Amino acid sequence: MAQWETVIGLEIHAQLATKSKIFSGASTAYGAEPNTQACAVDLGLPGVLPVLNEDAVYKAVIFGMAIEAHIAPYSVFARKNYFYPDLPKGYQISQMDLPIVGIGHIDIEVDGETKRIGVTRAHLEEDAGKSLHESFHGLSGIDLNRAGTPLLEIVSEPDLRSAKEAVAYMRTLHELVRYLGICDGNMQEGSFRCDANVSVRPKGQAEFGTRAEIKNINSFKFVEKAINHEIARQIELIENGGTVVQETRLYDSVKDETRSMRSKEEANDYRYFPDPDLLPVHISEDFKAQIKAELPELPKAKKQRFKTEYALDDENATILTSSRPLADYFEAVVKQSGCEAKLCANWMTGTLSAALNKAGLDIIDSPVNEQRFASLLARIADNTISGNIAKQVFEALWQGTDTTDEIIEAQGLKQITDTGAIEAIITEIIAANAKQVEQYRGGNEKMFGFFVGQVMKAMQGKANPAEVNKILNAKLS
C-alpha cells in the first residue's frame, strides 16, 4: 500500500466585531428579531450605495500587522456573483485581485515543535443572511440581519499536513483575533467559521492531489473529525481505483461523514469584477503607523514574557496567556497583591478557574474581580490566613459582596500566630494523649500528623501551620 501525505489549506471567516455593518449603518448585534437589522443597503434595494466602515478596515489592517503581512497601499472591492436568496443583491461584495492583507505567516505549535504556516491573503467581505428551512408551508424563510456583517476571510497556504496541525492553526488564529479584539470568536454564533481544502498525494510526489473543500465547520472538534474523515475517504477512493473530484462537501457531525454539496460545477463560476460602487481603498503610511503603535502584545510574546518575568512554568504560562482578559487579570493580581507570581498563578489556575468552570463563566464575568482576588492572596502572603482558610474566604467572596478583610473579621478566621496561644494548646494536647506521645517517641513518625490534626481541630484551623510544626517538634522531641 502506498504511503499517503495529506495537504490541507484552511479558509477562516472571522466576523469583525464592529458595531455597524461593513457597508451600512445597520447594527450587527447578534440575536435580534429577524430582519429588524436589515436596512435598504443590506436588502439590496435599487438605488442604494455602499459606504465602507472605517473600523472594518482598521481591524483588517491590525490583523495584517499581527501576522507580519504586506498591507496593500491600495485594495479593491469586487463583486462575487451568485444567486441565493440570502444574498439579495445577487452578488457578494468581496475582494479578489487586490486584497487588503497580502502574504504573512502564523507560527503554530504541534507536539512541542514550532511550525510556520503561510497566510496567502486576508480580505474583507460582507456576510450573507440566513435561510431557515423548517415549516414555512414548503417555503424557505430568510433573515437578513446577518447580511452585510463584516468578515475577514483568512486564507492559508497549503502548508498543513494533518488534521492536528489544522486544529492547532485554527486555535492559534482564534486566540490571535480575540487578542487583537477584532472578533469575539464565538463559534456557536458563527463568528469564527472554517472551510478546509483537503487533498492527498503519494509521499514524495511534488504535485498536489485534487482537493475537496469541506464547508462551514463550526468547532475545533469537528475540524479534526471532518478532515480525518475526508482523508480516509479520499485514500480509500484512490486505492480502489477511483479519482477524487474537485467539489464542495458538507460535514455532517451527526453521521461523522462528508457528503457532496453542489453537483453543478458551474455554481462555482463567480465571474468576479471590480465593484463600480466602491473606489479603491487607500491605506496611508500614517494610518499604518498609528495602527502599529496600537498593536497589543501578542500571545506568543506574552507567554515568553510570563515565563521570564514571572518565572512561570510552560503550563501555567500557556493557560494564563490563552486569552487577553485572563492575562490582564493575572498581571493585575500580581501587582495589586504584592504576592509571588507563582502563588497567584496557582490560585488562578486552581481555585478560581475551577469555580469559573463550575459556574460556566468567563474570567471577565467572574464575581470575584482582580482587586478582590488580589486582596485575598495578600492575606495569605502576610500570614493573616492559611491556604485552607483562604479557600473558605474565597467561597464567601464568590457568594457575596463583602471584602476579604470583612469576611475574615466577621467569621473570625484570622490566623493565630501568637506562639503563646499555640504553645498552650499543644501542651494540653500532649498531656491528654500520653499514649500517642509514647508511640511517636518510640519511632512512629506518622503520629506527628495526628498531633497537627488535634491542634488544628482545637484552634478551628486558624493556627499558623509553620508555627504549629515548629512548636510541636520542640515539645515532642
Next chain:
Amino acid sequence: MSENSLEEFEKVSCSVQITPDTIVKVAHLARLAIPENRVYSYTLIIGDILNLVAQMNAVNTDGIEPLLNPLDATQLLRADEVTETNQRELYQSVAPRVEEGLYLVPKVIE
C-alpha cells in the same frame, strides 16, 4: 454586425476564445434569457468587445502605473456607528410573502 457569416464568427472566436457555449453558460449564470437564434450574434458582439480588450492587452505597459479606477479618488470611510433604525414593516410591505418577520421564498434545497 451585419455580416454574421460563419467565417467571420470563426475568425473572432478563434482570436478571443469565445464560443456560443460560453455565451449560453454565462447567460445562465446571470439568469438572462437569450433566444436561441440570438446566441451567434451575441457571440460576435461580445467577441468584438473582447477583441478590443485583447488589443489593449497587447499594448506594452512596462513602467506604467496600473490604473485601479478611472476616477482619481479613493474610497471615503464612514465612522463605525449604528445609524439605521428598524424599518422592517416598511421594507416588508413590498415583499410578496412574509411570516414571523421572515421573507418567504421558494424552497431552497442544498
